[in-house]
Amino acid sequence: MRIEEGIKLGFKDVLILPKRSALKSRSEVSLCKKIHFKYSNVCWSGIPIIASNMDTVGTFNMAHVLSEFHIFTAIHKYYNIQQWKEFILHIPKKKLHYVMISTGISDLDYMKLKQIIALSPLLQYICIDVANGYSEYLIDFIKKIRSKFPDKVICSGNVVTGEMVEALLLAGSDIVKVGIGPGSVCTTRLKTGVGYPQLSAIIECADAAHGLKGHIISDGGCINSGDIAKAFGAGADFVMLGGIFAGHNECEGEIIQDNGKKFMIFYGMSSKNAMKLHMGKIDKYKTDEGKSVKLLFKGSVYNTVLDILGGLRSTCTYIGAQGIHELTKRTTFIRVLEQENKVFNNSNLF
Numbered sequence: 237m238r239i240e241e242g243i244k245l246g247f248k249d250v251l252i253l254p255k256r257s258a259l260k261s262r263s264e265v266s267l268c269k270k271i272h273f274k275y276s277n278v279c280w281s282g283i284p285i286i287a288s289n290m291d292t293v294g295t296f297n298m299a300h301v302l303s304e305f306h307i308f309t310a311i312h313k314y315y316n317i318q319q320w321k322e323f324i325l326h327i328p329k330k331k332l333h334y335v336m337i338s339t340g341i342s343d344l345d346y347m348k349l350k351q352i353i354a355l356s357p358l359l360q361y362i363c364i365d366v367a368n369g370y371s372e373y374l375i376d377f378i379k380k381i382r383s384k385f386p387d388k389v390i391c392s393g394n395v396v397t398g399e400m401v402e403a404l405l406l407a408g409s410d411i412v413k414v415g416i417g418p419g420s421v422c423t424t425r426l427k428t429g430v431g432y433p434q435l436s437a438i439i440e441c442a443d444a445a446h447g448l449k450g451h452i453i454s455d456g457g458c459i460n461s462g463d464i465a466k467a468f469g470a471g472a473d474f475v476m477l478g479g480i481f482a483g484h485n486e487c488e489g490e491i492i493q494d495n496g497k498k499f500m501i502f503y504g505m506s507s508k509n510a511m512k513l514h515m516g517k518i519d520k521y522k523t524d525e526g527k528s529v530k531l532l533f534k535g536s537v538y539n540t541v542l543d544i545l546g547g548l549r550s551t552c553t554y555i556g557a558q559g560i561h562e563l564t565k566r567t568t569f570i571r572v573l574e575q576e577n578k579v580f581n582n583s584n585l586f
């Protein structure tokens with residue numbers, strides 16, 4: 237047994253220090269970023285935010301709207317080939333630049349992935365997703381996908397430490413997904429005691445990845461645009477969002493009425509809900525590591541995106557960054573014991 241003494245930080249433990257700025261207005265800030273990937277020789281440009289591949293969030297309808305903003309959607313892995321065919325038929329070709337295909341690492345997943353990729357050469361982004369990215373099987377699967385699809389951009393995860401980021405990059409990933417336990421509907425830290433505070437995970441994993449010309453996605457734990465700015469400030473190349481994008485028109489969650497109000501159900505992909513839905517049962521040797529919540533229905537995701545982008549532009553003007561690409565080098569974090577003033581809470585909102 238060993239104890240790591242250094243303190244690890246989450247988003248709630250820091251604020252970003254304001255700095256002198258030559259920007260006159262938020263409208264001068266560009267949130268677009270160009271990224272050249274390690275293996276695949278693909279150059280991507282867009283706003284480096286990704287809707288999570290959770291089955292209620294990473295939907296085809298979400299991709300239709302977010303691609304308008306040049307934002308990625310990681311499509312969940314439960315659509316069948318026929319549904320993919322119809323999606324590809326109806327979506328304008330240039331929007332496929334903002335679509336990621338998600339896959340697990342079983343033989344069945346591999347067969348389905350090949351079938352989806354065969355549908356269009358414009359599907360260039362593959363997200364290999366397992367809860368525990370420390371599995372040797374993930375490394376083997378990445379190698380297999382890299383040799384089969386040398387031109388595709390491969391993202392894999394999730395991990396939280398630099399040495400494992402390096403291992404996934406060296407196996408053939410262009411991007412590594414970072415985050416174990418920070419998610420809004422995740423209970424892994426409670427059920428297993430395993431996890432890593434997200435801000436420190438980003439800082440350490442970005443350092444490891446950038447040294448090898450790889451990239452990282454910060455996955456989970458952002459509850460507002462301030463957290464997204466902190467994730468970019470810490471060195472994330474992309475930020476993946478589940479809860480913030482949940483509960484909208486474009487999601488596929490069940491809608492319920494309660495006390496005259498409309499809610500949408502949102503659940504973790506390892507929750508009892510998800511396991512029953514996709515596997516039909518919960519094996520006796522497993523426990524759930526996710527919860528289910530009801531969210532007040534939020535309407536179209538369009539307005540949420542405008543709100544997030546407005547927040548990010550404002551961060552940039554506060555610290556004198558011309559855009560997201562300058563956020564990390566303009567960021568100084570200060571450790572804090574308080575965030576917002578809580579004198580009025582949600583029940584006072586008007």
Ligand code: 5GP
Nearest residue numbers: 288419420422456457478479504505506526
């Ligand atoms: P959020 O943005 O909602 O805080 O986090 C979204 C992320 O939480 C997802 O992209 C995924 O990595 C993670 N996640 C989703 N469902 C579960 C779950 O049931 N258990 C755990 N441990 N993580 C989950």
